[in-house]
Amino acid sequence: DAKTTQPTSMDCAEGRAANLPCNHSTISGNEYVYWYRQIHSQGPQYIIHGLKNNETNEMASLIITEDRKSSTLILPHATLRDTAVYYCIVRVEGNTGKLIFGQGTTLQVKP
Amino acid sequence: DSGVTQTPKHLITATGQRVTLRCSPRSGDLSVYWYQQSLDQGLQFLIQYYNGEERAKGNILERFSAQQFPDLHSELNLSSLELGDSALYFCASSKGLAEINEQFFGPGTRLTVL
Numbered sequence: 001d002a003k004t005t006q007p008t009s010m011d012c013a014e015g016r017a018a019n020l021p022c023n024h025s026t027i028s029g030n031e032y033v034y035w036y037r038q039i040h041s042q043g044p045q046y047i048i049h050g051l052k053n054n055e056t057n058e059m060a061s062l063i064i065t066e067d068r069k070s071s072t073l074i075l076p077h078a079t080l081r082d083t084a085v086y087y088c089i090v091r092v093e094g095n096t097g098k099l100i101f102g103q104g105t106t107l108q109v110k111p
Numbered sequence: 112d113s114g115v116t117q118t119p120k121h122l123i124t125a126t127g128q129r130v131t132l133r134c135s136p137r138s139g140d141l142s143v144y145w146y147q148q149s150l151d152q153g154l155q156f157l158i159q160y161y162n163g164e165e166r167a168k169g170n171i172l173e174r175f176s177a178q179q180f181p182d183l184h185s186e187l188n189l190s191s192l193e194l195g196d197s198a199l200y201f202c203a204s205s206k207g208l209a210e211i212n213e214q215f216f217g218p219g220t221r222l223t224v225l
Contacts (some may be wrong), residue, residue, distance in 0.1 A: 038154075044216045093209055
């Protein structure tokens with residue numbers, strides 16, 4: 001699975017959009033981009049995934065560049081409860097569903 | 112609530128001991144994954160079971176073993192415990208073996224080895 005690079009930490013004002021970047025320059029054509037988050041020491045929570053096209057769900061939007069070498073997770077109106085570690089993961093549909101987590105980005109939403 | 116349950120929530124034991132962590136996947140999910148989260152190593156994949164069979168192994172120590180039972184619950188056995196085994200252990204489940212969908216994580220078991 002391709003390696004991902006994320007900033008260690010970011011701040012965001014409450015009510016503003018939080019844009020979390022991820023680089024995955026070695027991603028291959030059949031690898032999907034996933035985002036999970038972990039609030040404090042709770043179990044990680046799935047947010048969204050995509051292959052090529054931009055995706056949106058009730059939690060967030062995922063923007064993937066045309067060359068697929070990077071992506072951005074957008075939380076449109078961040079709240080204090082969005083303070084968490086956000087993990088960007090790439091994986092291929094293969095013979096295992098294992099997730100390889102990197103260090104993630106710690107997002108601090110401030111009042 | 113993800114629908115994945117883990118017991119116990121906390122476990123405190125001594126070096127050299129053996130413990131068993133238990134996980135019940137979401138109803139209908141056939142895959143169970145175990146992950147370890149320690150301060151220095153982050154979240155690491157340990158092992159995956161699918162419908163009772165081991166399907167993938169990560170950085171799981173030989174002192175650790177797991178199994179998935181016919182009712183699909185899973186147990187992670189940790190033996191000859193060392194101080195460095197202190198960590199959060201998460202179980203996750205998903206419907207199938209490897210298709211592109213989400214994994215649901217349990218609340219974790221916090222293991223402290225003294």
